[in-house]
Amino acid sequence: MxxxxxxxxxxxxxxxxxxxxxxxxxxxxxxxxxxxxxxxxxxxxxxxxxLCPIDTRLIDTKLMTGSEIEWLNQYHAEVRRRLEPLTEGAAKAWLIERTEPLVR
Known part of the structure; x- marks a missing residue:
């Protein structure tokens, strides 16, 4: 590479x-x-x-390590940070919902 x-x-x-x-x-x-x-x-x-949210609806956080949850939350924070200013209305609401931090 x-x-x-x-x-x-x-x-x-x-x-x-x-x-x-x-x-x-x-x-x-x-x-x-x-x-x-x-x-x-x-x-x-x-x-x-x-920069697309990863669908977390099927994730069982009990099967994840703390560092895996942290990685996903950091990724989603970056997705939201970079895309939120470019969206509005329903698209913005969807983005915010799909990039909410996971908790254990």
Whole structure:
């Protein structure tokens, strides 16, 4: 991978013969600022460019770790921060509802 490349990040869980679920986002490879020098060279990180709430209606937070809940809440806060100024009316209400923080 090289800096500037656009790729998809598609974590998922599949139960053979039953069901599957996947969350798909587009990400851009970006260089890590001030990386720690190691024998492995320079590092990249993924900057998420897909800004869409993840549907939490089927999430059982009892099955999530604290860091997983924190990650999802931070992602939703960023989605809301960047998209709320661009929306109004019913779309804005939907965005606010779908980006509410999860609690355990």
């Amino acid at each position: 090289k800096s500037g490349m656009l790729t998809s990040n598609e974590p998922g869980l599949y139960r053979p013969g039953k069901w599957g679920i996947r969350i798909e986002s587009l990400v851009i490879n970006r260089p890590v600022e001030n990386p720690e020098e190691t024998e492995f060279g320079k590092f990249l990180y993924f900057e998420t460019v897909t």
